[in-house]
Amino acid sequence: MKPVPFNYFAPTSVEEALDKLAELGYDGKILAGGQSLVPAMNFRMARPGALVDLNNIPELAYIKPTSEGGLAIGTMTRDSKVEHDPKVIEMFPLLGEVMPNIAHAQIRNRGTFGGSIAHADPAGQLPAISIALDANLFIQSKSKERWVKATDFFTGPFMTVLDPDDMLVEIVLPPHLPHTGSSYQQVSRQRGGYAQAAVASVVTLDDQNRCKEARVVLISVGDTPILSARAKEILVGQKPTAEAFKEVAQAIAANEIDPATDIHATADYRRHLVEVLVERSLTIAFDRAKKGV
Amino acid sequence: MDKFPITVNVNGVRYDRAVEPRLLLSDFLRHDLCLTGTHVGCEHGICGACTILFDGEPVRSCLIFAVQANGHDIRTVESLGSTENLHPLQEAFHEKHALQCGFCTPGFLMTLIPFLEKHPKPTEEEIREAIDGNICRCTGYENIIQAVKLASEKMPR
Ligand SMILES: Cc1cc2nc3c(=O)[nH]c(=O)nc-3n(C[C@H](O)[C@H](O)[C@H](O)COP(=O)(O)OP(=O)(O)OC[C@H]3O[C@@H](n4cnc5c(N)ncnc54)[C@H](O)[C@@H]3O)c2cc1C
Ligand code: FES
Ligand code: FES
Numbered sequence: 001m002k003p004v005p006f007n008y009f010a011p012t013s014v015e016e017a018l019d020k021l022a023e024l025g026y027d028g029k030i031l032a033g034g035q036s037l038v039p040a041m042n043f044r045m046a047r048p049g050a051l052v053d054l055n056n057i058p059e060l061a062y063i064k065p066t067s068e069g070g071l072a073i074g075t076m077t078r079d080s081k082v083e084h085d086p087k088v089i090e091m092f093p094l095l096g097e098v099m100p101n102i103a104h105a106q107i108r109n110r111g112t113f114g115g116s117i118a119h120a121d122p123a124g125q126l127p128a129i130s131i132a133l134d135a136n137l138f139i140q141s142k143s144k145e146r147w148v149k150a151t152d153f154f155t156g157p158f159m160t161v162l163d164p165d166d167m168l169v170e171i172v173l174p175p176h177l178p179h180t181g182s183s184y185q186q187v188s189r190q191r192g193g194y195a196q197a198a199v200a201s202v203v204t205l206d207d208q209n210r211c212k213e214a215r216v217v218l219i220s221v222g223d224t225p226i227l228s229a230r231a232k233e234i235l236v237g238q239k240p241t242a243e244a245f246k247e248v249a250q251a252i253a254a255n256e257i258d259p260a261t262d263i264h265a266t267a268d269y270r271r272h273l274v275e276v277l278v279e280r281s282l283t284i285a286f287d288r289a290k291k292g293v
Numbered sequence: 294m295d296k297f298p299i300t301v302n303v304n305g306v307r308y309d310r311a312v313e314p315r316l317l318l319s320d321f322l323r324h325d326l327c328l329t330g331t332h333v334g335c336e337h338g339i340c341g342a343c344t345i346l347f348d349g350e351p352v353r354s355c356l357i358f359a360v361q362a363n364g365h366d367i368r369t370v371e372s373l374g375s376t377e378n379l380h381p382l383q384e385a386f387h388e389k390h391a392l393q394c395g396f397c398t399p400g401f402l403m404t405l406i407p408f409l410e411k412h413p414k415p416t417e418e419e420i421r422e423a424i425d426g427n428i429c430r431c432t433g434y435e436n437i438i439q440a441v442k443l444a445s446e447k448m449p450r
Binding site: 001002003005034041042043051053100103105106107190192 | 294295297313314315316317320336337338341344347350351352353355356357358360361404422423425426
């Protein structure tokens, strides 16, 4: 037995789970897919006093259309469900590109869409994708409920606005505007391994083929996923050109990221990757926006 | 810590046991049920040796607590062939020399069983993707890929 002893609760409804979380306070922790929490517990880096397991609450796993034409995803929807859902891939091709790169099939069978966002790993894909797709997050506790924009959700490495008794319940993805294109680019040592650096871009063109919106999000090069302000400043209102993409890539690599050095990549190498990947992802995303895919 | 009663179906056999919440499913299978075919390498999700089928889907048994398996259906490598009567996938591993020490093999087999059901005629690219979550430290992957190709020809569809 690797983890320290803990108490275990398996509620069968959201209400019951929220009651339990309120009662446990700092002692309690949500167990979703367990694909990040259980390794941390096996290492004894995480030593929660009690786990509130959400795996017996079927009402938390769904993918359904919203009245605005987007999608609502229940927090306990497994990554593999999102990956293979034709509606998701049709409406948000970015997810179709990203999902197969998250860990391995065995882990995606268990890991959850919401768990990955709540975990807030700066090297994880879904926190960044939730920002790139401008997601709205529904959060509930026993005493309150609120909506938080993904852009305001992450506060530091593995840190979010969630309180100990809060549950991320639903992730709402607003529909893409017409003439929107996206692209995900990453470099990792091995398929399924965490990326040394990655970039997700979602761009929209207006009727005159000028850039109307540009969301460029950087992964694994700072404390949280980083939404580039410079990309917006340089691109919006302009015709997208190769020179502009280069300018954005250089501006981001020079000023907007704070990469670290580890055994797999130096900070300089990560900076280099970001410059190359931003340019590549903008080129592809604008091309797709023009073609309307 | 209190023990929790669980009922688990493993390879078609029903087991009733009481477990501490912190008992990993991998340890439950190996120590409590003496099904030592499921191997344990890293216990943090990287190596894939502990892969089993949980309600038909391949997952890491080292990242699930035994208590979470209550009411679920588990399949381990013991559900495949016997030494005298190998499963076609095991036979193909044997023929193509797709194992040396065999430590990683149960994880590969349990990953590949549902894969071959979904992809009866896999391409090499598909096979490589299917095994990207399993590490083998002695055979090298080439022979494993050859074995999967051979198995796809042998297996009844
Ligand atoms: C070998 C390996 C490789 C991996 N590679 C990648 C990778 O390349 N990219 C990547 O992004 N991820 C990767 N992961 C992580 C994986 O995607 C995890 O599944 C994911 O990060 C966490 O999701 P989970 O559902 O398993 O959450 P858990 O592990 O159950 O929980 C994670 C944390 O989030 C909290 N939490 C979970 N759900 C909620 C909720 N609804 N409300 C509030 N808090 C909640 C938990 O309390 C816990 O603190 C990898 C994991 C492994 C083991
Ligand atoms: S022992 Fe489970 S993945 Fe290595
Ligand atoms: S056969 Fe030895 S690790 Fe794969």
